[in-house]
Amino acid sequence: MNLYELKEKLATLNAAIKTDADWILEKAADPTTSMDEIKAKTIHRDELSARRDLIKAEHDALEKEQKEALEMQKNKTNPQQDSLITSKAAFYRAVATGEDRSKTYQGLGAIPAGSADLGSGSNLLPSVLANDLIAEPFEENSLRRVEQTSQIAGLEEPRISFAIDDEDLLEDVIDFDTAKEIEASADTVTYGRYKTKVKIKVSDTVIMGTDTNLVNTIENELRSGLARKEKLRAFAKSADDTHKHMSFYMNGIKGITGNNIVSAIMAALGDLPDAFRANAKVVMRSADWYTYLQTLNGSNNELFTAKPEEVLGVPVIFNDKADIPIVGDFSYAKQNYEPAATLKSDEDIDRGVYMYVLTAWGDHQIKLKSAFRLASTALAVIGGVAKINGALITATPAFNGETPSSGITYTWQVLTGDSWGDVDSSYTGEDTDTLTTTTQDAGATFRCKIVYNSTSTAYTNAVTMPV
Numbered sequence: 001m002n003l004y005e006l007k008e009k010l011a012t013l014n015a016a017i018k019t020d021a022d023w024i025l026e027k028a029a030d031p032t033t034s035m036d037e038i039k040a041k042t043i044h045r046d047e048l049s050a051r052r053d054l055i056k057a058e059h060d061a062l063e064k065e066q067k068e069a070l071e072m073q074k075n076k077t078n079p080q081q082d083s084l085i086t087s088k089a090a091f092y093r094a095v096a097t098g099e100d101r102s103k104t105y106q107g108l109g110a111i112p113a114g115s116a117d118l119g120s121g122s123n124l125l126p127s128v129l130a131n132d133l134i135a136e137p138f139e140e141n142s143l144r145r146v147e148q149t150s151q152i153a154g155l156e157e158p159r160i161s162f163a164i165d166d167e168d169l170l171e172d173v174i175d176f177d178t179a180k181e182i183e184a185s186a187d188t189v190t191y192g193r194y195k196t197k198v199k200i201k202v203s204d205t206v207i208m209g210t211d212t213n214l215v216n217t218i219e220n221e222l223r224s225g226l227a228r229k230e231k232l233r234a235f236a237k238s239a240d241d242t243h244k245h246m247s248f249y250m251n252g253i254k255g256i257t258g259n260n261i262v263s264a265i266m267a268a269l270g271d272l273p274d275a276f277r278a279n280a281k282v283v284m285r286s287a288d289w290y291t292y293l294q295t296l297n298g299s300n301n302e303l304f305t306a307k308p309e310e311v312l313g314v315p316v317i318f319n320d321k322a323d324i325p326i327v328g329d330f331s332y333a334k335q336n337y338e339p340a341a342t343l344k345s346d347e348d349i350d351r352g353v354y355m356y357v358l359t360a361w362g363d364h365q366i367k368l369k370s371a372f373r374l375a376s377t378a379l380a381v382i383g384g385v386a387k388i389n390g391a392l393i394t395a396t397p398a399f400n401g402e403t404p405s406s407g408i409t410y411t412w413q414v415l416t417g418d419s420w421g422d423v424d425s426s427y428t429g430e431d432t433d434t435l436t437t438t439t440q441d442a443g444a445t446f447r448c449k450i451v452y453n454s455t456s457t458a459y460t461n462a463v464t465m466p467v
Helices: 003-028 035-073 079-097 127-135 168-172 176-184 211-234 261-271 286-295 310-314
Strands: 150-151 156-158 186-188 194-203 255-258 280-284 317-319 325-326 334-350 353-366 372-377 382-390 393-397 408-416 419-422 434-436 445-451 456-459
Touching: 003 035, 003 286, 079 211, 079 353, 127 456, 150 186, 194 211, 211 353, 255 261, 261 286, 261 310, 261 325, 261 372, 280 286, 286 317, 310 317, 317 393, 317 445, 393 408, 393 445
Parallel strands: 150 334, 255 372, 280 317
Antiparallel strands: 156 186, 194 353, 280 325, 325 372, 334 353, 382 393, 393 434, 408 419, 408 445, 445 456
């Protein structure tokens, strides 16, 4: 077992242990929960901790071995890589200080044809930087593990990659819904040119520091910002008409329901046509997976250490924005950027920071919505918002379907130190959607626990009362 697999198992066990610890803490103050249940959960937590300790010992030994191997290589340099880092650092400093950039293009690729002053009067990125910042896969957006990313100006692609000579046989080769979708839409998918801006702040000490630190700081921040923009658009639940086509949740993708999140995913996989199921993957939140494990109540301890794909039978990609799991063939979704991107900078002298602004143009297209399914419980709480209005805090839940007229319970909680606890009965509305606070709560932080039909749970955002 390699180090990456050990880290995965440690993360899974730590999450399961934390889930048990949170349950014990919550139920310890609940007189309706028997001590037998609490003792059973405590034993289960301790068993998981013992498993974790065994894996951690192996993990630490392997990690130490790899660090020692890297230490032996630290004096071996790569002249070509060192030269590239030096060139990148010179370019980023020139952007920040307003110096002539023309010399910094050497080793970073030619500038676009027709650019004035060999780049000194242009904000266009050299080709090497544009590729590194935009086209390279980033871990921060896990969709990039399953979707393609390209840099092609005016990109057009066929909606489906194979042709059918006899149109009457189309429905026999692929499913009816896909055939109808292809018939009703254009044969090709045209990628638009939509602007994306990413802004980061870098301290002047980094600008004047080492080349390696400067390049790593700027590129990691820009990559993370761009990846976050991609996620926000791909999983948006509300957007204007210009951008809603980029979202899996706003394209009319077929929804499949189940009694719990795993049964819904399995049903969605079963509903996919064979052509798409063969390459199917699941994109979902890790929180939903761990919540599912918690509902097992220790009935199958082996699942706590099993990988999700071992349970579901297809690869699983965790993404914190995938409130509703997406099941499908992600080769039918793609992110494309135009080759040209710009980078500007401005200095905040008082704060001693530089603002870098990356502007890129691109599009995210779902080429065939028939290749995907949305998997959700019949009517599950997926989140909620808490808002302060004077002395009142109002909780508004969000659901995967219509808001139910009954079956919803509210429990307000207050943050004490690092732990959340239920507010006591001295508060008005402690078990309703609106909590009444007092002047003594100035600076206190509250949230609401929302439960639907005793099976689906969500927490609102935390809100802090003004001082």
